[in-house]
Amino acid sequence: MANKTLWSDEYWLLLMQLYLKKPMGVKPVYSREMVALALELHIHPKVLYDKMFQLRRMELPHIERLWGKYSKSPRKLARGVALLRRMKGFGLADDFYDGVELNESWERDFKPLPIASQQWTQITNIHLIVILDEYFRLTPVTMTEQTPEVRELAKLIKFTPRQVVEVLETFMSCDPYLSRNQDVTSPLTEPCREIWGRYGDVNPNKLAELAAQLKEYF
Secondary structure, eight states: OOSSOOOOTTHHHHHHHHHHSSSOSOOOTTOHHHHHHHHHHTOOHHHHHHHHHHHHHTOSHHHHHHHHHHTTOHHHHHHHHHHHHHSTTTTOHHHHTTTOOOOOHHHHTTSOOOOOOGGGTTOOHHHHHHHHHHHTTSOGGGOSTTOHHHHHHHHHHTOOHHHHHHHHHHHHHHOTTSOOOTTOOOTTHHHHHHHHHHHTTSOHHHHHHHHHHHGGGO
16 A cells, blocks of 8 residues: 555546446455456545445535435446546556555455466455455364365365365465465465465454455455
8 A cells, every 4th residue: 555545536536437337336455346446546445435435425615515416327427537547647647656656465455466387377465355355264173175165165266176175275384273285386375475474373253354355256
């Protein structure tokens, strides 16, 4: 997230268009469309989520005027959004955010990891986070392809059960409470160690809450 939130009042139009999309209302913080807009604006999804509540409550006169102008005219709103997106440099970090220091750690979580393996071309940190949450719900003996929870998670994130198990096994090598070979190497070793370093020692309830929110993305 940027050191200073890169919010502009023009972005209310983008949020309004998303809010009005069926089913109308505040979208889940990590829904795919909310994340897509967050990546476009380089603004954390949680910031947009809070802003969407402001939009719904019409807390500011400026927002109330926008509702009056656009809420009953989807075509006018679409034209306003299209014009905004055509603005020179809009959504381009090199131009639009020139001179602004960005911390893109949250953005990287939603982008494919640079893993040199044909099997893992689409894996992201959010895949690893939700699998780590499942790791703490299982025991080593249940981390198999036949376990219902493994199969259910695999279906949700569009992995095979074998892929989920491979990630779980890699997390085993990161777990200091298991007497496993810490020198196990696979394309997933370093990414899993990074995620374990971030979440392995946090309150399990906090990890579970985050994982539940991230599942909305899938």
